Amino acid sequence: MSPSFEESRLTKLSAPRQVVVVGAGVVGLSCAWFLQEHGADVTVLDRSGVGAGASWGNAGYITPAMSAPLPEPALLREGVRSLLTPGSPVTVSGRVSAATLAFLAGFTRNSTGSRWRRGMAALAPLGLASIPAFDELVSGGVAAEVHKGTFRIGFAAGEDPAGLEHELTTARAAGQPVRYRYTTGHEPPFSSRIKQILHLEGQRFVAPGQLLDALAESVTKRGGEIVEGAQVRSVGFGPGGLQADTWTGSPYRADAVVLATGAWLPELARRLGVRVPVQAGRGYSCSVPLAEPINAPVYLPGARVALTPYGNRARVAGTMEIADRDAPFDRGRLDTVLRSIHPLIDGADWADVRDPWVGARPLTPDGLPLIGATKVEGVHVAGGHGMWGVTFGAVTGKLLARQIMSGVAVPELAPFDPLRTG
Numbered sequence: 001m002s003p004s005f006e007e008s009r010l011t012k013l014s015a016p017r018q019v020v021v022v023g024a025g026v027v028g029l030s031c032a033w034f035l036q037e038h039g040a041d042v043t044v045l046d047r048s049g050v051g052a053g054a055s056w057g058n059a060g061y062i063t064p065a066m067s068a069p070l071p072e073p074a075l076l077r078e079g080v081r082s083l084l085t086p087g088s089p090v091t092v093s094g095r096v097s098a099a100t101l102a103f104l105a106g107f108t109r110n111s112t113g114s115r116w117r118r119g120m121a122a123l124a125p126l127g128l129a130s131i132p133a134f135d136e137l138v139s140g141g142v143a144a145e146v147h148k149g150t151f152r153i154g155f156a157a158g159e160d161p162a163g164l165e166h167e168l169t170t171a172r173a174a175g176q177p178v179r180y181r182y183t184t185g186h187e188p189p190f191s192s193r194i195k196q197i198l199h200l201e202g203q204r205f206v207a208p209g210q211l212l213d214a215l216a217e218s219v220t221k222r223g224g225e226i227v228e229g230a231q232v233r234s235v236g237f238g239p240g241g242l243q244a245d246t247w248t249g250s251p252y253r254a255d256a257v258v259l260a261t262g263a264w265l266p267e268l269a270r271r272l273g274v275r276v277p278v279q280a281g282r283g284y285s286c287s288v289p290l291a292e293p294i295n296a297p298v299y300l301p302g303a304r305v306a307l308t309p310y311g312n313r314a315r316v317a318g319t320m321e322i323a324d325r326d327a328p329f330d331r332g333r334l335d336t337v338l339r340s341i342h343p344l345i346d347g348a349d350w351a352d353v354r355d356p357w358v359g360a361r362p363l364t365p366d367g368l369p370l371i372g373a374t375k376v377e378g379v380h381v382a383g384g385h386g387m388w389g390v391t392f393g394a395v396t397g398k399l400l401a402r403q404i405m406s407g408v409a410v411p412e413l414a415p416f417d418p419l420r421t422g
């Protein structure tokens, strides 16, 4: 019997030796590390450097219990209203391109209860394996500091925790060890406006820059090469076989290639058959000192702002700006994020804001990542993780590396087929 299209996409180049990974964010570096676990020789190419994309200044939550697909009916209702309200947590800025319109149309189509439930079911196996995959990185020699701690999620008067609780109970029903409880007393750093606090156990958090440095160091120590300043312009077959062409220097020959270029994925992946639009959902962060430092993350769902311990300061991260992935940093947008939490957080020195940063979340219209083979033999995609690329970064690398190196389809990855219509 001849192999199915699915099988032939995977098996023709089984057990590759030399693998090129394009993109040195959390997803690309995790792929590189797990590919090495299977014995591959890995070269990672990044147009800038390690952590140049969304993976550096994010909130660092590893929260499989909270990692739901973004499109859902409530967000759609809020989204339409907020798109028209300057300063709200979700906005569309700048010129709206045809690609952005295609994304918004797909996002709207996917914002139904039944699609959300299907998405949750697809993400459930990744959620279960998310923290164990980080444990594997650490026990395998990655010097990442993956912290445990109780996440505190603060609700102001009139804010309803039912939506979040629904996510948590859905994750628990899928087998995740989700434990939470509520308190109502006043607790720093929350101001007295916060009336109810949900304490969530069993999740993890990292300083994402430290995680990336540790991953990069481990990949290099194990014989991998990380080439910074190497912008890939195309991937395909040349005279010597599969290769990644850069704007400078000679092509990089490979038996397999993984594209992990975050919000820039369409630039290389579109001509490889990946039609799902990947839209930048830009978020901002900075750090501020708190009178009483926090030792675990704090989240304000009403403002959609996250605080994470950052040395003796707190990193503040938030907002979702549907915009050009390369648009310049907008200080006004960061100030809007900070103003939105002034009344909710006590003891922050808002005059001492440091480390301003913007990053582009790679959003897909159905809220699911793109992980798997393209239509070009030996070329794979790992990206489109949207709000949850850190949470799902390690497990993505683990499962995709297994699929690439064994040539056997990993069933957990089936819903994330990059060639789906989205």
Ligand SMILES: Cc1cc2nc3c(=O)[nH]c(=O)nc-3n(C[C@H](O)[C@H](O)[C@H](O)COP(=O)(O)OP(=O)(O)OC[C@H]3O[C@@H](n4cnc5c(N)ncnc54)[C@H](O)[C@@H]3O)c2cc1C
Pocket (backbone or CB within 6 Å): 022, 023, 024, 025, 026, 027, 028, 045, 046, 047, 048, 049, 050, 051, 052, 053, 054, 055, 056, 057, 058, 059, 060, 061, 062, 063, 230, 231, 232, 233, 260, 261, 262, 263, 264, 267, 268, 281, 282, 283, 284, 285, 317, 318, 319, 358, 359, 360, 361, 362, 382, 383, 384, 385, 386, 387, 388, 389, 390, 391, 392
């Ligand atoms: C404010 C904010 C807070 C967030 N908080 C969290 C959180 O708490 N938990 C969580 O799980 N997720 C969080 N996220 C999401 C997370 O940051 C992303 O999902 C994740 O970083 C995506 O990783 P990536 O490796 O796919 O892409 P990126 O980190 O963007 O990496 C892509 C890399 O590809 C390189 N590249 C692009 N094009 C080319 C090319 N042609 N040639 C060579 N290199 C190229 C870029 O330079 C870049 O280094 C947050 C995001 C933001 C913005």
